[in-house]
Amino acid sequence: MAERIEILVSGYGGQGVVRIGQVLGQAAVNQGLYTSMLISHGTETRGGYVRSQVVISDEFIDSPVVERPDFFCAFSGIAYTMFKGLCGPQSLILHNPEIVSADPELASPHWGITAETAAAEELGDAVFANVIFLGALSSRLPLLSPKHIVEAIRQRLPERFHEKNLQAFEMGRVLA
Amino acid sequence: MKRTFDTGNAAITEAAIRSGCTLFAGYPITPATEIAENMSRRLPQVGGYYLQAEDENAALHICNGGSIGGLKAMTATSGPGFILFADAFGWAVSSEVPVVIVNSQRVGPVSGITGAPGQGEFYLSRYLTHGGNFETIVLAPSSVQEAYRLTVRAFYLAERFRTPVIVLADQMVTDGWETLELPETDAEFLAMGLEVVPRRIHPGPEFYPATDDIDIPPVVLGHNTGAACSDWTPTDRGHDTEDITWQHKHAWRLIHKILNHRDLIDEADQWFLDDAPEVILVAYGTPSRVVQSAVRAARSEGLPVGGIRPISLWPFQDHLFKRRAIYLVVELNWDGQLVREVQRAAADGSQVHFWGRCGELPTSGELLEDIKALLKHEPLVRDGWRTEKW
Numbered sequence: 001m002a003e004r005i006e007i008l009v010s011g012y013g014g015q016g017v018v019r020i021g022q023v024l025g026q027a028a029v030n031q032g033l034y035t036s037m038l039i040s041h042g043t044e045t046r047g048g049y050v051r052s053q054v055v056i057s058d059e060f061i062d063s064p065v066v067e068r069p070d071f072f073c074a075f076s077g078i079a080y081t082m083f084k085g086l087c088g089p090q091s092l093i094l095h096n097p098e099i100v101s102a103d104p105e106l107a108s109p110h111w112g113i114t115a116e117t118a119a120a121e122e123l124g125d126a127v128f129a130n131v132i133f134l135g136a137l138s139s140r141l142p143l144l145s146p147k148h149i150v151e152a153i154r155q156r157l158p159e160r161f162h163e164k165n166l167q168a169f170e171m172g173r174v175l176a
Numbered sequence: 177m178k179r180t181f182d183t184g185n186a187a188i189t190e191a192a193i194r195s196g197c198t199l200f201a202g203y204p205i206t207p208a209t210e211i212a213e214n215m216s217r218r219l220p221q222v223g224g225y226y227l228q229a230e231d232e233n234a235a236l237h238i239c240n241g242g243s244i245g246g247l248k249a250m251t252a253t254s255g256p257g258f259i260l261f262a263d264a265f266g267w268a269v270s271s272e273v274p275v276v277i278v279n280s281q282r283v284g285p286v287s288g289i290t291g292a293p294g295q296g297e298f299y300l301s302r303y304l305t306h307g308g309n310f311e312t313i314v315l316a317p318s319s320v321q322e323a324y325r326l327t328v329r330a331f332y333l334a335e336r337f338r339t340p341v342i343v344l345a346d347q348m349v350t351d352g353w354e355t356l357e358l359p360e361t362d363a364e365f366l367a368m369g370l371e372v373v374p375r376r377i378h379p380g381p382e383f384y385p386a387t388d389d390i391d392i393p394p395v396v397l398g399h400n401t402g403a404a405c406s407d408w409t410p411t412d413r414g415h416d417t418e419d420i421t422w423q424h425k426h427a428w429r430l431i432h433k434i435l436n437h438r439d440l441i442d443e444a445d446q447w448f449l450d451d452a453p454e455v456i457l458v459a460y461g462t463p464s465r466v467v468q469s470a471v472r473a474a475r476s477e478g479l480p481v482g483g484i485r486p487i488s489l490w491p492f493q494d495h496l497f498k499r500r501a502i503y504l505v506v507e508l509n510w511d512g513q514l515v516r517e518v519q520r521a522a523a524d525g526s527q528v529h530f531w532g533r534c535g536e537l538p539t540s541g542e543l544l545e546d547i548k549a550l551l552k553h554e555p556l557v558r559d560g561w562r563t564e565k566w
Contacts, residue, residue, distance in 0.1 A: 022181070025353050029181040036319075037353040038537075041291035063469035064352065064462070067539045 002059040005143055006066040010051040010083055011075025013041065016130030019157065020073065021052035023134060026152035027144050028056045036064040049078065056143060071140070072108075073133050074100050084108075092140060094133055111136065113175060119168060128168040131157075135172020146173065178358045184323040184350040185210035188278055188343070189218055190358055191327030192250050194365065195372050197276070198224035199249040201238035203231055203257060206290040207351040208280040211252035232257035236264035236277065243273045244405055246396045248331060248375055252278035254347075256287050258297055258304070265340060266305030269312070269430060271405050272384070274334035274375075274394050276327065278343045280350035281461075281508070283535045292535035293347035295461060298513035301344050302490045309427035311434035313441055314342045314490040316460045320354035326487070328370045333441065335373035337433060338394050344489060346508065348462040348537070378403065383414040386425035388432035390440075435491060443487035444496055447471050452499065453482035455550050458518055459506040460486050463537055467506055470543035481547055489514075494521035502550050506531045506538060512560070530560035 007024060009017045021037040028035035038053040053066040072087055074080035074095045080103075087093060087108040095102065097112035113136055115129035131153070138149050150166065157165050188211055192200070200215035202208075216226040225242070229235035232253050239249035253261070258279045268275050283289035284296045301314045313333055317323040323345060330341040359365040376393035380401040385392065395403045395414065408416035409423045417423075434441070445464070448471060449456070455474075459467040464485040474481040484496050497503070500523040505515035507530070515530040522528050531538065531546060545557045 022353065026181045029179060029355050034355050035181065035353075036355075038348050039291070039351050039353070040536075061354075061465075062472065063466040063537075063540050064348070064354075065466055065537045065539055067541055 002057050003143060004061070005056045005071075005141065006069045007054040007056070007071045007073075007137070008051070008066045008069040008083055008086065009054070009073040009075070010049075010079035011073075012078075013048045013050050015050070015075045016127070017050040017052050017075060020130050020134050021054045022156045023149060023152045024054050024056070024144070026156050027148040030148045030151055031145060033058055033143070034061050036061045038064050051079070051083075071137055073137065075130070075133075076100065094137060096129070113172070115172070118171060122171065123164050123168060125164075128164055131165045131168035132172040135169040136175045137172070138169075139173050139176035177364055178360050180356045180358060181353060182320065182356045183210060183353050184280075184317070184320045184345060186214060187320050187324040187356055188252065188327045188345075188350070189214035191324045192276070192331070193218050193222055194359075195248065195328050195331035196374065197248045197250050197331065198222065199227075199239060199242035199247040200224070200251065201227040201229045201235040201242070201249070202251045202253065203229050203235050205254045205257050207282060207347040208252045208254050208257075208278060211278060211350070215250075232260035233263055236261045236275070237267070239275045240264055240268050240271070240273045243268075243275050244271070244395065244397055246375060246377065246398070248274070248276075248335075250276040250278065250331075252280070254280050254282050255284045255294070255297055258300065262305050266307065267407050268340040269305060269310045270407060270426075271410075272338035272394065272430075273340065274338055275340045276330045276334055276343065277340055278327070278345060278350075281344065281346045289535055291347065291351070293462060293508055293537070294534050295346060295463070295508040295513070296534075297344065298489065298507075301342050304342070310430040312342065312490045313337065313339060313434060314344050314488065315443075316344045316487060316489050317349050318461050318464050318485065319349065320352060320356050323349050324356065324358070325368065325370065328372070332371055332373055335375065335394070336390050336440070337437070338390075338392060339434070344461070346461045352462075377401065380413075382412045384410045384412050384426065384429070386412060386429055388429060388436045390433055390437050438491060441488050441491065442493050444493060445483075445485040445487065446496070447483035447485075448475055449482040449484070449499070451480070452501075453480040454502055455479075455481045455504060455547055456499065456501045457481065457483045457504050457506060457543065457547070458485075458514065459483075460489060460514065461508070463506050463508055466537050466540050466543065469540040470547065473540055473544055474547050479547060479551060481551075492517050492521065497521040497526070498523050500525045502526070503528045504531055504543075504546060504550060505529070506543065508532075508537070509534050529556060531556070531558070532560045
């Protein structure tokens with residue numbers, strides 16, 4: 001039976017929702033796996049609603065829809081409210097408790113990471129928060145090797161930010 | 177093979193370049209803008225021309241003009257631009273101009289919703305111009321990899337049939353990112369079953385013969401062949417005529433050059449049909465992948481379910497629906513388009529049901545519930561013909 005991992009990332013434009021998906025997908029391809037990422041978004045480049053649905057598998061992916069996410073990165077309260085219904089006991093929800101409050105009724109495990117504050121304090125800009133989340137996520141994702149994710153960060157993120165993004169990735173990894 | 181992670185927009189661009197496309201004219205529109213953006217970067221590298229037109233009507237006319245001038249041409253858009261092709265598409269059909277048109281369907285009508293998928297142009301792609309008297313070739317990819325293959329195929333068919341060919345994609349195919357394998361050598365390209373027909377030039381004088389033959393070189397101006405080209409009914413030598421007999425001959429050619437060579441066009445995926453399943457799901461484009469998942473899930477529970485995915489949409493493949501069955505047609509619209517053709521083509525005694533939604537794909541879980549309802553001859557969990565009330 002094929003291994004299939006479903007990852008949902010959602011927030012608003014400018015938070016790096018698509019970037020996280022691109023890095024994960026590129027890492028999967030680098031590792032010889034199959035991957036698909038559906039993107040839904042509003043008209044706005046920044047500020048509008050954005051969602052990435054990433055599926056990683058060791059065989060061709062038929063449905064690219066994330067139906068029962070293994071991981072859900074909720075970057076905004078609106079995204080959390082929209083998609084928490086998809087999450088079951090197997091879904092790990094990553095969120096920043098300073099921005100998104102966890103629903104106590106939900107059966108899914110939550111992992112609160114104050115990534116925006118950490119990114120602002122240690123890297124000088126909250127924009128690196130998404131890669132802190134990526135680092136944390138990757139520490140629970142044995143299918144993808146961190147080596148391939150680091151390579152994908154170098155391929156998919158702008159060169160002038162490589163150093164800070166790699167630092168952010170490590171900050172996320174050590175949270176586990 | 178070069179193994180990459182990229183979008184359908186990138187796949188379509190590379191397929192066009194590999195097919196010898198040297199002209200792109202278009203007008204940016206989500207979710208097809210990246211095709212224009214990529215072509216503006218790639219075409220100068222291969223000695224081609226990129227032109228941003230003032231609107232989509234002009235864009236396709238520019239492509240037609242380039243093609244009549246001897247270039248392979250492509251344009252790409254989404255629904256609100258696709259509707260503006262009506263006039264130029266008629267020219268391409270009637271003057272037998274090879275040109276490739278990509279439509280990434282989003283939510284409509286009109287501007288609708290930009291960054292979400294729809295399937296509202298199934299019929300519009302068949303009748304993209306007025307007046308009737310023609311057939312259309314439409315291909316529908318369901319993945320990034322297939323967007324590459326079918327774009328190459330579209331250029332190939334356009335040259336052989338001297339006609340516009342439409343690649344009817346959706347937002348998830350063009351904006352979506354997937355594993356994409358690109359051939360790096362001719363051998364790899366051929367091994368994918370792909371072929372390129374180079375642009376030929378009709379020597380004249382019978383530019384528009386009243387025959388159903390294909391592989392007649394296109395009409396190209398400026399080569400001392402005496403070629404003529406206009407939007408009027410042509411005589412065989414390309415002169416304008418008001419003679420109804422020539423019109424009849426011309427219409428017969430436009431229809432039968434396509435209908436009599438269906439073997440080169442018809443393409444479909446069929447899943448689990450060998451044991452005469454009771455329920456057959458039908459879809460094209462991205463929803464067909466969810467259908468494939470649902471059918472596999474149903475089969476793993478031992479349920480008698482199969483699936484059909486038309487890859488070429490027009491001419492419509494009636495022969496796919498000759499089994500008596502309960503058909504469930506899944507589409508990204510609320511009004512039901514593909515389902516109407518399935519209703520027409522389905523074998524006597526069949527039932528045809530509709531499962532529609534727009535802007536979001538169904539889930540395989542939802543489809544599985546409805547498969548089980550149909551097998552028990554119960555009503556669908558969601559009545560596909562009715563949108564939910566708000």
